[in-house]
Amino acid sequence: MAKLLRWAAYGLVGILALLLVAAAAVWLISSQKLNAKAVARPEHLSAPTPVQLADAERTGRVLGCFSCHGAGLRGNKMFDEPNVGTIWAPNLTLVAAHASDEQLARAIRQGIGVDGRSLFVMPSETFQHLSDQEVAALIAMVRSQPHVGGATPHNSYGPIGRLGLVMGKFKTAPALVADYSTMEPARVGAQYEGGRRLATLYCSSCHSADLTGKEVKPGEVSPDLTIAGAYDPEAFKTLLRTGKPASGKTLPMMGTVAKSDLSHMTDQEIEQLHAYLVARAEAVTR
Secondary structure, three states: OHHHHHHHHHHHHHHHHHHHHHHHHHHHHHHHHHHOEOOOOOOOOOOOOHHHHHHHHHHHHHOOHHHHHOHHHOOEEEEEEOOOEEEEEOOHHHHHHHOOHHHHHHHHHHOEOOOOEEOOOOOHHHHOOOOHHHHHHHHHHHHHOOOOOOOOOOOEEOHHHHHHHHHOOOOOHHHHHHHHOOOOOOOOOHHHHHHHHHHHHHOHHHHOOOOOOOEEEOOEEOOOHHHHHHOOHHHHHHHHHHOOOOOOOOOHHHHHHHHHOHHHOOHHHHHHHHHHHHHHHHHHHO
């Protein structure tokens, strides 16, 4: 009996040792991914038009710059889940004070921070489609914000978050940029290209590059946007302005994003987007 107990103890110690080794490996590999320097492409910016400059703050609100980075872009806790991680959107007024236009453009379109490391929870996968002029206008808007406040805390990652990084469940911004560059929303005719571009910039981050839906966070899946084909123009406008769907049910993510971001879309943009999504739904369901 004593011998059996001794061997059982040896086995338990061995299992615990393997678990410790596995935990250490997850921590090391995830740390390497988080701290690895990313290879950046040169950025080329063009002078924005007066109209683009005047519209840059509204565009930034639609794109989620203010809902993620907070009032005045002074930093904000944008994600906080036990055992997954705490992610802070940094104080952009502080970042911009020490960064060049090239570095800011690289952060926007490539998801690479000023220090050369990959950003996390930065929607560069969609922002990569912004034009040189649009990016330049956004940078000018960021620089126009009053330089207020200090640096945000460092991001922290729990065991589930680190394991997700190792397994590819959670990806850095440059990795998502690469993924999204191989897919795009369906083309349904030249007359709908304006709406298709709006869908790319405003919808694909949550609904995937081809708008077929994806898991936006554990347990929450966004729908394929063929569902938009069931909305008439007024109901669609209500959805984007208020987050309330035709069914009247509560939409946890859309309800928030519509009020904070999409409500800043112009009527013309909403009409273009709706026309494209209806045409896409008709093409997909034929």
